Amino acid sequence: MPNKLLILYDQPEDEAAWLAHYETVHMPIARSIPGLQKAVINRVDANLLGGSSPYFVITELHFGNQAAFDLAMASPENRAAGKDAMAFAKGKFKILAVSEQG
Template sequence: MVKLIAMYRQPEDKAAFDHHYTNVHLPLAKKMPGLQKIEITKVLGTPMGTDADYYIMAEMYFADEEALKASMSTPDGKAAAKDVMGFAGNIVYMMIGDVVEG
């Protein structure tokens, strides 16, 4: 299993970010074929009690890397990618990870 991880730094306008993310972006992302599970983590802070650099971490799970790449190349995958770059391109960092059971 692999996951696409999106780390969002603190947005300037959290209310506007939350509204777009919840009402526009997540519905687009959930249409991606092969998506098995999506987890959204709102970052509360650091263990030292300070503010974190990141606001949200999104993890999208797929069967394998081929399924992820295939999903991203579909119209639904391209729509989600275009949307994220439009509303959060300057604050998002994305990576792909291999899920390893601990």
């Protein structure tokens, strides 16, 4: 049962413009999602197996339990976050619903 979202953002063409939008527009919308307990932004520094990383940022959105996750996913705030992601990162991200284990 998922209680967390992982959003994997691909490398953007213009890192500065991407980060400006992500930090000042997108994450304030995401942080307004009901039931969100914690948002963790991970900036990818390196691919330790060699080569460049396909990802630029990996965001974690944590919810307390399955019920909170379900309510959050159905919320207008979540729809607004999705709409914004499609505007600034269309085709350049993946969203995974995961269950945190131990």
